Amino acid sequence: MVAGLGLRRSGRRNVLFFAGAAAIVLWSAGPFLWQLSTSFQLDRALVSPTPSLIPHPFILQHYLNIFSVKHFQFYVLNSCIVAAATTSLCLGLGAAAAYALARLKLRRRFGLLGLILSVSMFPQIAIVGPLYLLASSLGLLDTYVVLVIIYLALGLPLVIWVLFGYFQTIPEELDEAARIDGAGPLRILLLVIVPLSVPCLVTTGLIAFIAAWNEFMFALAMTSTIAHQTVPVGIANFTNLYYVPWGDIAAASVVVTLPLVLLVLFFQRRIIEGLTQGAVKE
Amino acid sequence: MSRVAAAGGAITRAPPAFAITRTRRIDWPPLLLLLPTAISLGSVCVYPILGGLWLSLHNTMLATRENRFVGWLNYRTLAADPDFWSAWRHTLEFTAVSTLAETVIGLGMALLLVEWFPGRGLVRAAMLIPWAMPTVVTSKMFGWLFDGQNGLVNWMLRSLHLIGGNIDWYGSPNTALGTIVIADVWKTAPFMALLLLAGLQTIPGSLLEAARIDGAGAWQAFWRVRLPMLTPILLIAAMFRALDAFRIFDLVYVLTGGGPADSTEVLSTLTYKTLFSALEFGYGSALATAMFATEAAIALCFGILIAHSLRRQER
Structure with a gap:
């Protein structure tokens, strides 16, 4: 009803929409996910030249x-x-x-x-x-x-x-x-x-x-x-x-x-x- | 349901009896129910504000136990205090830039979310994460993301070849305030978007x-229909945002502590330090009062804009 303008959405428009939505989710949740990942990583891994999102090795030392x-x-x-x-x-x-x-x-x-x-x-x-x-x-x-x-x-x-x-x-x-x-x-x-x-x-x-x-x-x-x-x-x-x-x-x-x-x-x-x-x- | 209707009918049929009970128990219950709130707000908000005004006319120092009435002296000192004016400028800059960025980004997010698409609820939920996170945590999180040596942001920008070497984001006077703006925009733009989304949803679909x-x-519909209809809500939301941004404390205090070289010192942190590090309660209260006056001026400007836009909409 409100989305009157979006009734005839083309494929390209759809892609744009999902890109926008993904950007919002990444913006909102991304930094926290990095914080989550950081909390399971060795101090040594955190200062390595290439950061990794997946903790390797996975440790609970910080907790x-x-x-x-x-x-x-x-x-x-x-x-x-x-x-x-x-x-x-x-x-x-x-x-x-x-x-x-x-x-x-x-x-x-x-x-x-x-x-x-x-x-x-x-x-x-x-x-x-x-x-x-x-x-x-x-x-x-x-x-x-x-x-x-x-x-x-x-x-x-x-x-x-x-x-x-x-x-x-x-x-x-x-x-x-x-x-x-x-x-x-x-x-x-x-x-x-x-x-x-x-x-x-x-x-x-x-x-x-x-x-x-x-x-x-x-x-x-x-x-x-x-x-x-x-x-x-x-x-x-x-x-x-x-x-x-x-x-x-x-x-x-x-x-x-x-x-x-x-x-x-x-x-x-x-x-x-x-x-x-x-x-x-x- | 029918019982409710019957009760409603009974009331309309017997107004005199009702009016009598009203006058006999004059307004006591509402006042009694409001009393705890009045005591709470009176003692924690009204009394300290007045107390602060009074203190600002004294040279109260906890360290030396001085406490003498000095009239306008603190305000005269303040008018000539470069630290105050520098903090005042930083605070206004921060308020203007972050409010503008948050409103524009929030509006963009809201325009996207007003259209239905699968998974929209999930996106809206994710947007509450920055709002729910303690500001101190946000501060530390951006401290890590924007770390001058091992920060993720530096790494990403380097990988994209956008920068040659690491930037000491909040460790250098040129970029520190900007980093704080980014952290604040991250934390509050999604919330702004949710407010504006609620506003957009009240615009009748028939108009569009x-x-x-x-x-x-879509572009014309935005400029001709949506934006004019949304303007009052946009201004109200921006006003709340600006008033909130103006009193920024947590982000600055935890991320930079006002440094480097006072480049991020804002009014709240300056006042806090004057109160609790220098223990100058008189002068600190004068700072707080000046801040109060500026905040009132901001509210007044927005108030005029809002009244103006409402009147234009009615026409």
Whole structure:
């Protein structure tokens, strides 16, 4: 329907299309595949004059290194804790706020929504200084709590925006029916809206999780020991004194990226819908 | 389904009772549901922004424990600070070039993907990989790809005889910022494409069909139908991209740390170093505020363009 122009596609056009599609896939996945291959290669093979995509010999040394020498598992654990806590709080608070904005009689709801969204657009470096001083005076430096508090606020605007859009597609008659049965807003949210929004909540949660998992600057500023540093800080600090351990870095990259890539590939359709909703609507 | 309809009917029949319950429970539930969000955003975003403005009027230094009100002094220092203006210029250059490249490449990808072909879902899925990858990982990955000695890019260019010897991509002041632009374009162009694809898909097929019947080729259909229809979305997406590019931190900090010879120092990295290496919180806050002002100006420019294009579309 949309592809009106492509109805009579000639053979040559088809070839062009596949070439273009192949170029996009190569562009998007190529560098990561090279990283994957690097992680299985000997340091010696990596500096040879002719690089090879197929690891030969195939080794797991770099993976052993990052866990046994560099204690990468601690960073991964920290990141899991912080990102999981952030995601659940984001979804809880975000769902409440999105429901209030989407359904309840609230004056200037679009003004409020705009205000919430605009918060996510200022340069984050502008808040890191005052937040550091505040966290320091509250004794929260180098804790999970401070990271979760910050990531929650950074993640909420997008979560609210995506959930707001989804909640508006749920027929309003459903909560009116529950209201007539005597349910208050909180019960309607929990018993009517949330069960109907599970797919959207899962993907929104995934988006929030990825954002928290990937955040670097605040983690760098607020944490200082391996007890609370997250994966990006760990990887950024992956340097040896005399040479760059590209193989180890590649192995760590694969460990932290592969789960995300698999999740994203699995949920791709919904993630794209959620992320592009703003562009389509207005 | 019929129960829903019945419930809907019941509501329309009994508006007075409903209006009464509304007025009795004045707006408390929505406000209570919004309260946690307000507290979160208020304490982590609004308060620090105001705090930063206040700090920027002080000579706060964590190292010397100084903390005196100095008025506009920091801003006067800043106006005469060559490091600031150099970082400001790098940031604007980076923002302009990467936003433009990402928009053009993203549009190209989107125009390809809007046509159906077998395996399109797979291509769209692959495009999410750069988006999902942590920026720090992207940084390290490009550090390896563009390595001055054993990097794959140097090897490929040498094999194609495009370059004679290795290029020290991010180790030389001439090419470092360009390398960072390439890494940023890699990471965000596919995402831009997905946004624009969503926009392209809202253009009714009948319009394109009409253009085709009038004898327009694909090229004309693009310039006459698709691009004008897409302009507002294109501008909105470019604005978000530009605002995001302007605050670039991770890529620079991890790949070059602002070097070599400050050639990639951008406002975020300069501010970060002023705050956390020099521990000059007063001056660092002035830098952040200047950055804020520039970002607001960028948003304003795009806002005017967007309003203009929307008005033209309505006509």
